[in-house]
Amino acid sequence: MGRHRFLESVAVADCAVEIEGDDLDDLFATAARVLAEVMVDPATIRMSVERSVELTASSLDLLLYDWLSELIYMKDSEQLVFPVTEVRVSDGSASRLTARLAGGAIDRATTELRADPKAVTFHQFVLEPCPGGWRARVVIDI
């Protein structure tokens, strides 16, 4: 089960977070959950939409950048938030992700809104192995 902590002294106007996962799959799923929690109270999303996502990037860290950017994109283009994801990450000649997403539409009458992420930044952006798994640091522009 992944863990996270917000880094309050970093980029105070934005949202800096350190995420750890037991493995890459866990880290990517945890990052998606944290991002959803930054946007809304997930308990107020009616879980009624399922999606599949496939992404390829030239490196693992760019794959994480693309993954979180994709979730932000769906928030704006379709008003969808996905608190629960099941992710498979593989790293070979290219880094690949396949994911199943569960979530729902933002309902302005019932969803408790939080912040509106604009983008994932490259400021202090890190994805690296750590004892017991993988760790990432991400600063999200709010």
Next chain:
Amino acid sequence: MKTVPVADCVWEIPPSEKPGMLVPARIYASEALLARMDEGVFEQVTNVACLPGIVRASLCMPDGHWGYGFPIGGVAAFRADTGVISPGGIGFDINCGMRVLRTSLTEAEVRPKLTALVDALFAAVPSGVGSKGFVHLSGDEFGEVMREGARWCVRRGFGWPEDLDATEGGGCLPGADPAQVSQRAVTRGRDQLGTLGSGNHYLEIQVVRPDGIHDPRVARVFGIEQPGQILVMLHCGSRGFGHQIGTDYLRTFDQVMRGYGIVVRDRELACAPFRSPEGQAYFAAMLAAANSAFANRQLITHRVREVMGRVFGRDPRDLGLGVIYDVCHNTAKLEHHPVDGEPLELVVHRKGATRAFGPGAPDVPAAYREVGQPVIIGGSMETGSALLVGTAHAMVETFGSTAHGAGRTMSRARAKRQVWGETLIKEMGERGIVVRAASKSGVAEEAGFAYKDLGEVVDVVHRLDISRRVVSLTPIGNIKG
């Protein structure tokens, strides 16, 4: 890092402080403001000083704080012929900016209808996560918005022709090219025109403070006659459209800059030579986003006029709802400034910094040419905002730039631990400020104590003569995302 005072409220970090610095870093601040700047400001302003083609100095305004890439409050100019352009020097919210409308109403006239007015504005101007605007455009029409900006709105009846005269660049920056914009950016942003967003974006009903007219002559030129006069201020940008363009090109520059032999100290400073194919493509896409932001603020202006006309039962023209000015604080623009006595074409990046052109400068509207360009500095939702005017000294000192806000000093999470959003809304109500917000936690994040003292920021830019104090404003109604 060695920070040396070089003049009143001017501090320099010499190039010897960090390998690769091509110019000094210069921070404009009082001693107290400097002491409250977080460590990221010093790292970031010196990182920017290492970018190819930078001229004179890497600057940070008195509201500076730790951002990503550039510090917030960062200004840097790069030679157009040999320098770079960097999305991290503009921000994802391309052409985030301020617009202020005057009215002929007084606080005494508005107070009895204030709650109804704020409620109606909150209903008419969507805000918060997942909001959609009231215009629905085809791909071709959105292409017109990219090219024409606020002009498109006026052409379609969402504004008055004179609004354009009171907008930076006439509300339409030339050179925007929809072909350089991804379909994802279009899909993401097309339905968001006319929306506020969230974070520190707002729409406010403000009143000129009793002692708030500091320069009556310039205030009169701006159409501000007396204390108690009501103004309407809005702060927002290019929404998801600009955010996606920033995302797309940051990714591109991250991949191509090594091919140009560029190494940066923060990956968010990913950049490309301005004259390279990638640099030109980003510039054209960035201008498209800038134009969409002008259109966004113009559409919100249209909604404000509709609502105020309805609430007060009068024609918006009769209410005097003209635009005083609309100014960007997240852009890169091609400008000419003298460097070492030589006029140079420069790509001036302003990230959380307001253009502050002085009297007679190009692009200052005819109505303001004698006094200088209006400058809008937005404060926190509790404490108020300020109107200033650009100066001739800003043109030589800061490439015609000044501060853009109060400057944040506290993380959003810490602010939320200190106050509940609902409590703050209630307390502000007791102080006569009606607040409506899409996100209650978002209100807590924007509490006044999370920001520097706006008065001190304004005092510093006034003392430095990079803009001059004209009018101080207090909020009485606030709509937030």
